Amino acid sequence: MISKSKDYYFDRLVEADLKELLWFYVLEIYSHYHFTEYTEQSIQLEVGHLLKEDQLYFENSVYYVLRSNNNQKILGAIRLTYWDKKMELPIEKLFGIELSSLLLPGIDNFWHIGRFVISSGISVDRISFLKKTLFNAFYPVYKMKAGLIIAECDLKVANTLNSMGIDTYILGNPKEYICSETVPLYIKSDWLQGFIRCNIHRYLSKENTEDIAFFTRLSNRNNTAANID
Secondary structure (H helix, E strand, O other): OEOOOOOEEEEEOOHHHHHHHHHHHHHHHHHHOOOOOOOHHHHHHHHHHHHHHHHHHHHHEEEEEEEEOOOOOEEEEEEEEEOOOOOOOHHHHHHOOOHHHHOOOOOOEEEEEEEEEEOOOOOOOHHHHHHHHHHHHHHHHHHHOOEEEEEEEEHHHHHHHHHOOOOOEEOOOOEEEOOEEEEEEEEEHHHHHHHHHHHHHHHOOHHHHHHHHHHHHHHHHHHHHHHHO
């Protein structure tokens, strides 16, 4: 359990709670875009599709969730995945982008960020929770250096990142994905420097340091496997 406040706390998600996260994720996006033409069955189908994806990524990922101190309900989330260059990423299916084109020279570590959402019901310190959520995902990428984040990102979120001084490179035209105008993009690890330095004094926790050790083990394992191949 990390970063407790009076009303909320950040925690890492366990695999058994993936379905809870995905129900929140889908319903929050529907609410944000005022989409009401859904049924319980249609949400079940949407969540089932997303669950298969997350189960595939889980062992290579860290999920941070923001929960209510009152009832432990999820009110925000983000997932950081270390990409092993083998798993299919949504950017391939949604936008037809060849991942081989993203294997840029000098880049050793590849990442995927997803499930980023903050409840519209949070009215107090919403910006702080947003920044802390992003910090959790960006810190390992920045510290391990020579990295590239690949993401399918809501266009408004991409603009928010730019307003925070985080450069993004948009790879194609937007498409609608779960009601959201979504763009494919990447972020180089060195583009995170300003954001990390401005926020490290406030948001760094021991869990962020533990994430470095976790992802370093994944990186070493993948490098060993690549050498064997």
